[in-house]
Amino acid sequence: MKRFIETLKNIYKIEDLRFRIGTTLFFLLIYRLGSFVSLPGIDPAQLQNLQSQTSDGLLGLINMFSGGAFAQASVFALGIMPYISASIVIQLMGIAVPYFQRLQKEGESGRRKINQITRYLTVLILIPQASAYLTNLHMQLPGSAFAMTGIWFNAPSIVILTAGSMFVLWLGERITDKGIGNGISLIIMIGIIARLPMAVVQEFGSRINGGGLVMFLVEFVILFIVFMASIALVQGTRRIPVQYAKRIVGNKQYGGVRQYIPLKVNAAGVMPIIFAQAIMMVPITIVGVANSENLRGVAAALSNITGLWYNLTQFLLVVAFTYFYTAITINPTQMAEDMKKNGGFIPGVKPGKKTVEFLDTVMSRITLPGSIFLGLVTIMPAFAMMIGISQSFALFYGGTSLLILVGVVLDTLQQIESHLLMRHYDGLMQSGRIKGRPGLGGM
Numbered sequence: 001m002k003r004f005i006e007t008l009k010n011i012y013k014i015e016d017l018r019f020r021i022g023t024t025l026f027f028l029l030i031y032r033l034g035s036f037v038s039l040p041g042i043d044p045a046q047l048q049n050l051q052s053q054t055s056d057g058l059l060g061l062i063n064m065f066s067g068g069a070f071a072q073a074s075v076f077a078l079g080i081m082p083y084i085s086a087s088i089v090i091q092l093m094g095i096a097v098p099y100f101q102r103l104q105k106e107g108e109s110g111r112r113k114i115n116q117i118t119r120y121l122t123v124l125i126l127i128p129q130a131s132a133y134l135t136n137l138h139m140q141l142p143g144s145a146f147a148m149t150g151i152w153f154n155a156p157s158i159v160i161l162t163a164g165s166m167f168v169l170w171l172g173e174r175i176t177d178k179g180i181g182n183g184i185s186l187i188i189m190i191g192i193i194a195r196l197p198m199a200v201v202q203e204f205g206s207r208i209n210g211g212g213l214v215m216f217l218v219e220f221v222i223l224f225i226v227f228m229a230s231i232a233l234v235q236g237t238r239r240i241p242v243q244y245a246k247r248i249v250g251n252k253q254y255g256g257v258r259q260y261i262p263l264k265v266n267a268a269g270v271m272p273i274i275f276a277q278a279i280m281m282v283p284i285t286i287v288g289v290a291n292s293e294n295l296r297g298v299a300a301a302l303s304n305i306t307g308l309w310y311n312l313t314q315f316l317l318v319v320a321f322t323y324f325y326t327a328i329t330i331n332p333t334q335m336a337e338d339m340k341k342n343g344g345f346i347p348g349v350k351p352g353k354k355t356v357e358f359l360d361t362v363m364s365r366i367t368l369p370g371s372i373f374l375g376l377v378t379i380m381p382a383f384a385m386m387i388g389i390s391q392s393f394a395l396f397y398g399g400t401s402l403l404i405l406v407g408v409v410l411d412t413l414q415q416i417e418s419h420l421l422m423r424h425y426d427g428l429m430q431s432g433r434i435k436g437r438p439g440l441g442g443m
Helices: 002-013 015-034 048-053 057-065 081-096 098-104 108-140 151-178 183-209 213-235 271-280 282-289 293-301 308-329 332-341 353-378 380-386 391-397 399-422
Strands: 237-244 247-249 252-254 258-264
Touching: 002 015, 002 399, 015 151, 015 183, 015 399, 048 108, 057 183, 057 391, 081 098, 081 108, 081 151, 081 271, 081 308, 098 108, 108 151, 151 183, 183 391, 183 399, 258 353, 271 282, 271 308, 271 353, 271 399, 308 353, 332 353, 353 380, 353 399, 380 391
Parallel strands: none
Antiparallel strands: 237 258, 247 252
16 A cells, blocks of 8 residues: 555656656546537426446447437437447558558558548447437337427527547547647546446345345456456467577677567457447447338348347457457567567577568467457456346456456556656566557557
8 A cells, every 4th residue: 555655656756657647537537527518409307218238238239339429419419439340440541452451551640540440440439330320210219209390490400419439539530649649548547437336336236135245256256267367368478489699809709698589479459349349339320321121131130248148249249359459569570670670689590581480370379369368358248247247347358348347448558657667766567567569558
């Protein structure tokens, strides 16, 4: 406790760090306040049906990601997920489309151009999603809940919902630039945390009324085990030894120095989960803008978060996106070239092409169990609900919430620790530095 208080004092002493943390909290506060501002023309007192609809199922998951804004018919109801969907499309196009491949090689100017295209695509995604959301509102709320009808309500509301999501994106970028970093990650995390106290209270109340206090304690023990496993998944690494060749300077001979390349079991972090969730929300959007019974049947199968098809599809998407995101974040060719330039080599492996093949093989092998475990953690809420745990609490057993919380918290602590160590203060951990993971960054 004494060390923790001392660390807080050190954080307060660093003016830049103090400003960044304050800025981050200020922008997050704006986001949370905005999630309670309902669309103009809607009576907030008549949102009971919408809130009941979003209490379970896939819509409950969407509501959790938006921090409750979806159920409040808020101006931030669509949240940040449309931008995540646009980012997925652009990153996939970076593999298949030569134009985007050229932009990726142009450095900072290319990155700005890609970000601009991603924003335009986000707006194109938001417009049909806003239309689908308003269609659902008209189906769930009584006519008396709307002060206006027809185009006079729909057209301004589509603009407001689109602008609201783009404003959330702007807040995330400001947190990345002016705050502690990883703004989009923090916005998603704060929305999930906002739902946690209510979920715990509801689960506790249901267990007390049913005489199942022991079961409630068992649930927390299981949650703690999953939490520790999530930390292990986020931080787990395999070290590859790298030997530096001997050098002779003057009359002194310097022996080889052995160092290690840390390769993560889960180099992609929580991105595969967020990507998979963005894809799983597409069926609801399609059904909302298309009047087809066949589509409604498919959407129903892919919206049942305890059903086989939903969980199987999500599991496969998480595994696939883990490999995809690892491939674009870990470059074996660049790692082999850097080792060669520094006079290093992997013992028993020839420099050059053989080193690239070795690194690629190692990454493929350690990514496989990591991706499978990540997929299993992602679908774990379905198993929790099967044994009687309420959905609002069961969602915190899975990757959709728990891994995101763990990953973002660890990455934020690493950001703070780097500021402390840079100014010669003790870090947050007594032994060793906090191991970070790839965050959403400025996405």
